[in-house]
Amino acid sequence: MSPAQPNHPDLLSMQTRTPILTDQRKLIKACIAGERISQAVLYDNYARKMLGICMWYARNKEEAEEILQDGFLRIFRYLPGYNSKGPLENWMRKIMINAALHKYRSKARLNIVQTFDWTRAYLTVDATVLDYLEAGDLLKIVQQLSPGYRMVFNLFVMEGLKHREIAKILGISEGTSKSNLSDARLILQKALSSHKGRLKLKIDR
Amino acid sequence: MIKKFKNIDSIFKSSYDGFEEEPSVGLWSKINAGLDKQDVVIFKNRFIAWKRITLFLILLITIYVLYDSFLRNQEINSAVRVKQYSTKTAASPVFPVKAHALDLRVKNYPDYVASTKTGELGAIVQSRLMETIQVGAIVPLVPKQDSLILGSYSQALNAAKSLFKNEADGKSNLIKANLFKPYWSLSALASYDQVMYRLDDDLPGDSKENIENRENHKASFSLEILADWHFKRRWSLQTGLVYSHVSIGINPQKIYASAESSGEVSYKYITSSGYAFIKPGLVNSSIGDSLSTATADHHLIFVSLPVRIERQFSMRRFSLLPSAGFAVNFLAKASISTVVTEQSRVEGVTITKLNGTRQSYLSFDAGMGLQYLLTPRARLVMEPSFKYAITSMTHNNVVNNYPYSWGIGIGAQMSF
Numbered sequence: 198m199s200p201a202q203p204n205h206p207d208l209l210s211m212q213t214r215t216p217i218l219t220d221q222r223k224l225i226k227a228c229i230a231g232e233r234i235s236q237a238v239l240y241d242n243y244a245r246k247m248l249g250i251c252m253w254y255a256r257n258k259e260e261a262e263e264i265l266q267d268g269f270l271r272i273f274r275y276l277p278g279y280n281s282k283g284p285l286e287n288w289m290r291k292i293m294i295n296a297a298l299h300k301y302r303s304k305a306r307l308n309i310v311q312t313f314d315w316t317r318a319y320l321t322v323d324a325t326v327l328d329y330l331e332a333g334d335l336l337k338i339v340q341q342l343s344p345g346y347r348m349v350f351n352l353f354v355m356e357g358l359k360h361r362e363i364a365k366i367l368g369i370s371e372g373t374s375k376s377n378l379s380d381a382r383l384i385l386q387k388a389l390s391s392h393k394g395r396l397k398l399k400i401d402r
Numbered sequence: 403m404i405k406k407f408k409n410i411d412s413i414f415k416s417s418y419d420g421f422e423e424e425p426s427v428g429l430w431s432k433i434n435a436g437l438d439k440q441d442v443v444i445f446k447n448r449f450i451a452w453k454r455i456t457l458f459l460i461l462l463i464t465i466y467v468l469y470d471s472f473l474r475n476q477e478i479n480s481a482v483r484v485k486q487y488s489t490k491t492a493a494s495p496v497f498p499v500k501a502h503a504l505d506l507r508v509k510n511y512p513d514y515v516a517s518t519k520t521g522e523l524g525a526i527v528q529s530r531l532m533e534t535i536q537v538g539a540i541v542p543l544v545p546k547q548d549s550l551i552l553g554s555y556s557q558a559l560n561a562a563k564s565l566f567k568n569e570a571d572g573k574s575n576l577i578k579a580n581l582f583k584p585y586w587s588l589s590a591l592a593s594y595d596q597v598m599y600r601l602d603d604d605l606p607g608d609s610k611e612n613i614e615n616r617e618n619h620k621a622s623f624s625l626e627i628l629a630d631w632h633f634k635r636r637w638s639l640q641t642g643l644v645y646s647h648v649s650i651g652i653n654p655q656k657i658y659a660s661a662e663s664s665g666e667v668s669y670k671y672i673t674s675s676g677y678a679f680i681k682p683g684l685v686n687s688s689i690g691d692s693l694s695t696a697t698a699d700h701h702l703i704f705v706s707l708p709v710r711i712e713r714q715f716s717m718r719r720f721s722l723l724p725s726a727g728f729a730v731n732f733l734a735k736a737s738i739s740t741v742v743t744e745q746s747r748v749e750g751v752t753i754t755k756l757n758g759t760r761q762s763y764l765s766f767d768a769g770m771g772l773q774y775l776l777t778p779r780a781r782l783v784m785e786p787s788f789k790y791a792i793t794s795m796t797h798n799n800v801v802n803n804y805p806y807s808w809g810i811g812i813g814a815q816m817s818f
Contacts, residue, residue, distance in 0.1 A: 234741060234752060238748075240430055244430075262426060265425065335414055335417045336421065354415055
């Protein structure tokens with residue numbers, strides 16, 4: 198997979214001046230050699246996408262940027278172990294998710310388990326509402342989940358992991374993983390429903 | 403219910419897959435600072451490995467020296483054997499043997515030889531335990547019938563033992579024979595260097611202080627190939643080639659646009675070693691504009707030609723070699739790598755040509771070599787050294803730069 202095009206036209210012009218940066222293999226090699234310029238280019242190529250991933254695993258942008266920072270430091274540290282067989286972006290995604298999990302584990306003691314009111318949560322969601330929600334709105338809803346629910350939901354839904362794998366990663370039982378996912382879904386349903394009225398106005402306009 | 407969940411899952415998943423977010427402006431600077439810290443840790447770890455290797459080598463050598471010393475004492479007392487060979491023809495009534503050889507052999511030291519010289523009243527016993535210590539002793543001989551034998555076997559044996567023991571102990575009560583022949587030796591050393599500099603600043607302003615504050619010398623290294631001409635028993639001249647790699651970290655700073663001599667407007671990047679004009683593609687600059695640069699890596703490569711005089715002090719298998727001299731240091735390469743940031747834009751800049759540097763500078767060199775004799779021709783060498791620039795390495799820069807360095811080298815020497 199070829200690296201993403203630079204976000205800035207100036208970086209494109211820099212790449213034409215320094216051809217070493219145009220080839221991904223050479224770019225990786227230069228990053229491994231510790232060349233800060235190449236590391237900056239790699240960051241510039243992937244920072245937006247990686248922050249996009251981190252946002253779903255974090256409570257807010259500040260926390261996501263902390264994960265991104267840690268993730269990029271891990272990327273540069275472990276880059277010599279990247280075997281070039283799979284796409285670099287996928288490898289970087291895994292590193293970012295690991296960084297997010299590390300952040301979650303380090304804060305695990307501080308995470309307050311969210312209490313959930315089952316009686317009020319059993320609501321339905323209109324498909325039309327979902328169609329009109331933007332990615333940013335959905336992100337905000339996920340960010341409102343407690344860290345434990347958010348992790349299970351993201352790993353199951355976004356990454357496609359099984360409950361057995363999630364349980365192993367998070368150090369919880371398989372039953373807890375299933376229960377957390379179920380709770381997370383109900384909370385999300387409830388949150389989506391609260392958007393209904395506001396969105397209906399938007400659709401009518 | 404499950405259908406609804408699947409519906410929710412897929413809508414969240416599709417939003418997640420394509421989602422991107424613009425990072426904050428200063429985030430790269432934080433990562434950059436984190437990478438600097440990682441580099442320091444990596445360097446320290448690397449250095450720890452070298453320390454362990456050095457300690458292991460020192461331990462190994464110490465064990466070997468102690469073991470060898472014990473063995474030598476045993477050998478001197480028990481392993482000296484005197485053999486005598488005689489020719490069949492007699493030359494004169496006093497010295498009936500024209501050629502006569504006395505062969506002393508000590509276990510593990512085949513270089514111990516002794517020979518007679520025709521016409522001398524005895525045998526000059528020559529030892530080549532150490533290349534630079536060649537001593538002789540007269541072993542009394544008396545004629546007997548048609549062959550020349552030792553005056554007394556025990557006398558010869560004692561003389562031989564005394565020779566080896568005194569030589570091993572570093573005592574010099576033996577009769578020294580003028581057996582020294584000049585010879586060459588070749589050394590290869592790898593040295594860990596801590597490089598610093600003295601800056602002189604005649605210009606008004608605070609250039610010197612600013613440069614000293616923002617530049618941090620990192621550990622550097624040098625590789626040396628040296629040839630020694632041993633023209634006297636204890637004196638030698640040393641020369642060769644030294645490749646030095648100097649690393650300097652430069653803290654983030656603001657650089658300002660000014661006019662080059664050609665009239666072009668560029669940003670001036672000033673270091674202790676010289677300055678460069680850079681033109682990032684980020685912005686169109688006009689005089690007085692400023693840009694922020696991230697932490698920079700500054701590398702200097704020198705090729706030096708030293709000439710030193712060396713004096714040797716020997717004690718058993720160890721030799722101490724203080725040396726002093728001068729070196730001409732040629733600047734082979736200078737480079738600076740940094741990242742320029744302007745708002746959220748990032749651009750890498752590599753400077754490969756510095757203005758305001760001299761092609762070469764002169765330095766005073768001194769060292770204190772410690773050698774350990776492994777075999778008659780091979781030695782282990784460890785040499786702390788000090789270098790101090792006599793002339794500045796810069797010219798027309800904002801500061802005059804006089805580099806100096808401490809180093810410790812380790813390597814080997816072969817004699818020819």
